[in-house]
Amino acid sequence: MSKQRVAVITGASSGIGRATALRFADDGWSVVLASRRGDALEELADECRARGGSALAVPTDVADENAVESLALAAVERFNRIDVWVNNAAVSVFSPFLDMPMDDFRRVIDVNVMGYVYGSRAALEVMTRQEKGVLINVASIVGEVPQPYTAPYGMSKAAVRALSVSLRQELWLQGLKKVRVCTVLPATIDTPFFRHSANYTGRKVVAMPPVYPADQVAVAIRDLAKAPADEVIVGGAGKMMVRQHRVTPGPVELQMAVQVEKTHLSREEQAEDTTAAIYEPFADPSDPDIGGGWEGRKRKNRRRLLTWTAALAGGAVLASKTLGGKSGLLAGTAAAKALKQKARSR
Incomplete structure (x- = not known):
């Protein structure tokens, strides 16, 4: 029986999953790596071993319930237990709602919702x-704060949050105080995810700034493994957006729509319709493993943070006038001050 702690990570072949696996390996954990790309998993397993961890690669499509059950079984057979399970594998599709192929819509729900359900049950x-x-x-x-053109993705991530809350309640009722369920809410993260998304907009999908490194999410996950918390947001702009949305939802949602139209879909580069990697993984060996090449300079991120500050504050003022009250204005002012302070400190 291994004395090392054991973490199972889905979506481990690239992006957040890969960065998380390496973080755990650096701390001497045994990692069980799952994704559809067996070759990439074996390469990652070798890197994890080189960093001091043990590793087991288990090719898995999380939309397949039997495959996820087999993943858990493989982890227990190899290491005798599971200390941490990270549900991370996800796909997305960009398309106007009325143009979106229903098969693609269902695939996003199957992977992002049912995949998490299967993983949660197995864990x-x-x-x-x-x-x-x-x-x-x-x-x-x-x-x-959902965004336009990605309805099933936003639905799926809201469902993940609801799933976590429900599971926490059940565990509390069962008196299982040492079994914890945590949720991580990343902002825009620098990974290959946007190139892997299906796209029917006619425009190239790019990362909406500010963009944060995948390792920042990996550190948050590693920290949750050590000190569990119900919900953690990663990324300063995301934190402020979520907080302000709970005060003035309408203006924040409109600002999200504006930012998606301005910065999430390229105005210069067109794109042909594609299912990308939502059904089959990319086999391009030149595709990046963790980063997607999206992360700009900190200065650029500071400017984007200040843009969001002005937008959120302006939205709160509008909401205050519309509602005839001061709470929105006060919240907007507080948000502006806090976000400016964060922007200057970066």
């Missing part, structure tokens, strides 16, 4: 027997 069946463990569900700030 909690082991953890409830152990009477300890941490389940970490990677959602998104769009689970709080």
